[in-house]
Amino acid sequence: MNIAIAMSKTPGVTTKDICLGCDAHIQTACEKVYIHTVDPVTKGTLAKGICFPTCVSLNEIVCHYSSSNIPLHLKTDDIVRISMGCQIDGYPVMAGHTFRLTQNTEDETTVMPTTSQTLLSHRRLSLIHACDEAMKAVVAAFRPGAMNTDIAGVIAKIANKYNVQVLPNALSHEMKRYILNGRNVIVNRDLLATLQRDAHEFEVQENQVYHIDVVFGMLDNPSLSNGKICFPSHVAHPTERGEQKVFDLVPSDEHDCTVFVRNVTKRPIRLQTANTALTTIKHQFLTFPFRGYSIFPDSLTKSKIAINSLVENSLIDTLPVLTSKKHMTAARFCCTILVTKKETVVLAGNIEDAERIAEVESLRKDTSVIESTKALEHNDNLTGRIFGPVEALLKAESV
Numbered sequence: 001m002n003i004a005i006a007m008s009k010t011p012g013v014t015t016k017d018i019c020l021g022c023d024a025h026i027q028t029a030c031e032k033v034y035i036h037t038v039d040p041v042t043k044g045t046l047a048k049g050i051c052f053p054t055c056v057s058l059n060e061i062v063c064h065y066s067s068s069n070i071p072l073h074l075k076t077d078d079i080v081r082i083s084m085g086c087q088i089d090g091y092p093v094m095a096g097h098t099f100r101l102t103q104n105t106e107d108e109t110t111v112m113p114t115t116s117q118t119l120l121s122h123r124r125l126s127l128i129h130a131c132d133e134a135m136k137a138v139v140a141a142f143r144p145g146a147m148n149t150d151i152a153g154v155i156a157k158i159a160n161k162y163n164v165q166v167l168p169n170a171l172s173h174e175m176k177r178y179i180l181n182g183r184n185v186i187v188n189r190d191l192l193a194t195l196q197r198d199a200h201e202f203e204v205q206e207n208q209v210y211h212i213d214v215v216f217g218m219l220d221n222p223s224l225s226n227g228k229i230c231f232p233s234h235v236a237h238p239t240e241r242g243e244q245k246v247f248d249l250v251p252s253d254e255h256d257c258t259v260f261v262r263n264v265t266k267r268p269i270r271l272q273t274a275n276t277a278l279t280t281i282k283h284q285f286l287t288f289p290f291r292g293y294s295i296f297p298d299s300l301t302k303s304k305i306a307i308n309s310l311v312e313n314s315l316i317d318t319l320p321v322l323t324s325k326k327h328m329t330a331a332r333f334c335c336t337i338l339v340t341k342k343e344t345v346v347l348a349g350n351i352e353d354a355e356r357i358a359e360v361e362s363l364r365k366d367t368s369v370i371e372s373t374k375a376l377e378h379n380d381n382l383t384g385r386i387f388g389p390v391e392a393l394l395k396a397e398s399v
Helices: 002-008 015-031 115-141 148-162 192-198 240-246 272-285 300-312 354-365 368-374 380-395
Strands: 048-058 061-063 079-088 091-100 171-175 185-187 208-219 223-225 228-230 259-262 316-318 328-339 344-349
Touching: 002 015, 002 048, 002 079, 002 091, 015 048, 015 079, 048 091, 048 259, 061 079, 061 328, 079 328, 091 115, 091 208, 091 344, 091 354, 115 148, 115 208, 115 328, 115 344, 115 354, 115 380, 148 185, 148 208, 148 380, 259 272, 259 300, 272 300, 300 316
Parallel strands: none
Antiparallel strands: 048 061, 048 079, 079 091, 091 328, 171 185, 171 208, 208 328, 223 228, 259 316, 328 344
């Protein structure tokens, strides 16, 4: 993850560069461990490598954007979400991180931000900080005997504290060998009816492994017009139900799906190209998601033909690129934990972002921009929606 963050600040870097570079690093690192350990079934070396291809999702793209034919260039002020995973002997771990790209030396000119742009940056910083805090709180809440409904309540409590929304699409799952999404699920919503419909109630046990996935969202900063703060008309005063719809993630119409996963319940078909590809998927990726053109790296056309055949016959499932709607920002943090009798161990993820911590401390020392902008608006309800995340950040304990 640290390598991906460092690569994002390289001039001219694209999402494809980061995805391929990180995947190559993960594969190389995995090949250096358990070299002499023999798989008791295959009598060969242990299966190890990528269990989820690196995805770099920018701005309105929230997840599942791996390298494609149309790589995106990173630029200053982009909201960058990176996720990745690896496995050894079928045991997977995953991690995810969100940050705002504060500098990219490819940008030649420096333009002073407007008051509205500065406020937007502060709100986004608060959103990212809130999501990170929620993930850490969830990790702390995991212990033998804890209920999944109580853990979901922890997520909702922090979202309310920062006046942001919990996105309904993200779920935290128990992980097992060869299984990323187990039956035990933590729904990231504090709605009892939804919990009963989407997930059964269960108690956390010792020696279980979980993938924690927390996604927060908020409406973007409104524009300043005639000294007043106003949201875009279609989201100015949404109802409770309408606001939930605003925060739903939807499959992208602009970006093709590049991440797939094998459907283990389907039998092979009598198509040579498809069966050859399916054999490659079974041996190289096991039951884990993979990048489409990784089947035949030397031939993109051949990979596309194979993927289309497998999708049409339901031998593989798609993981579509999910995007947020306009005027919305989302933050996502993921980690993998092991629950033991004495403590909860973080196996992957949960890295410290020194740059964000420095930004938070700087904002706490100089709140003049927030105070001057806040003076323009006298509507208490609207002010709470606009400045709530930032005020919560300023009142929070030091990072």
